Amino acid sequence: MLNAAQVREQAAALTGADPETTLTWAVDTFPDKVTLTVSFGGGGVVLAHLLSRIDRTVPVLFLDTAFHFPETYAFKERFAKRYGLKVVDLKPQTDPGPLYQTDPDRCCFIRKVEPLERALVGFDAWISAVRQDQSATRSSTELVELHEVGGRPIVKVFPLAHWSRADVWRYLRENGVPYHPLLDQGYSSIGCWPCTRPTAPGEAERAGRWSGTGKTECGLHTFTVKQEA
Numbered sequence: 001m002l003n004a005a006q007v008r009e010q011a012a013a014l015t016g017a018d019p020e021t022t023l024t025w026a027v028d029t030f031p032d033k034v035t036l037t038v039s040f041g042g043g044g045v046v047l048a049h050l051l052s053r054i055d056r057t058v059p060v061l062f063l064d065t066a067f068h069f070p071e072t073y074a075f076k077e078r079f080a081k082r083y084g085l086k087v088v089d090l091k092p093q094t095d096p097g098p099l100y101q102t103d104p105d106r107c108c109f110i111r112k113v114e115p116l117e118r119a120l121v122g123f124d125a126w127i128s129a130v131r132q133d134q135s136a137t138r139s140s141t142e143l144v145e146l147h148e149v150g151g152r153p154i155v156k157v158f159p160l161a162h163w164s165r166a167d168v169w170r171y172l173r174e175n176g177v178p179y180h181p182l183l184d185q186g187y188s189s190i191g192c193w194p195c196t197r198p199t200a201p202g203e204a205e206r207a208g209r210w211s212g213t214g215k216t217e218c219g220l221h222t223f224t225v226k227q228e229a
């Protein structure tokens with residue numbers, strides 16, 4: 001595991017690096033201790049596609065909340081099979097029922113955050129497709145960050161931090177990478193079906209998530225504590 005000074009040094013060295021370089025660095029730096037989370041609804045498939053060319057043994061974690069669209073489950077299976085990915089489904093310990101109706105934060109915690117927190121115990125580095133341009137809460141995302149979770153350090157790696165939505169689409173088209181079918185049906189960000197609606201042209205990418213509730217994040221990217229330089 002890298003200490004804080006080493007993470008800062010490595011992050012500086014990666015300044016301006018493209019996603020493939022950043023991903024390769026993470027895989028090489030944390031052998032058997034790195035994982036990628038993918039929801040199969042957005043830019044994560046770019047990283048999954050790159051990872052399939054770099055190292056197919058790296059576990060790809062999928063948060064199976066039990067409330068994904070049927071299209072998501074089907075697409076995940078097709079994608080994993082096509083690219084030979086080692087997808088691991090993470091499931092909640094309990095079934096809280098339709099808690100999204102009354103307490104979506106708690107629902108997200110039980111169905112997403114707690115299962116991921118449990119899974120991350122075995123890893124030193126966690127790769128995700130968060131981008132700065134997705135929302136105000138994600139605008140300060142860096143390529144490499146040191147976080148703390150459950151009293152232990154973990155390096156978060158965001159190879160797409162500086163990419164735009166247009167960059168994601170260009171990569172998918174240029175490389176012939178399949179994408180979630182609902183992206184062609186008006187959805188611009190895809191999560192659980194009870195908490196996702198299509199967006200209108202001009203709306204923010206994540207405007208269809210928990211629409212009208214004020215909630216903007218499921219908690220997956222806020223339950224770890226960033227260690228400031």
Ligand code: SF4
Pocket residue numbers: 065067099100103104105107108109111112191192193194195218
């Ligand atoms: S996105 Fe909605 S249904 Fe999914 S875990 Fe969160 S609150 Fe529950």
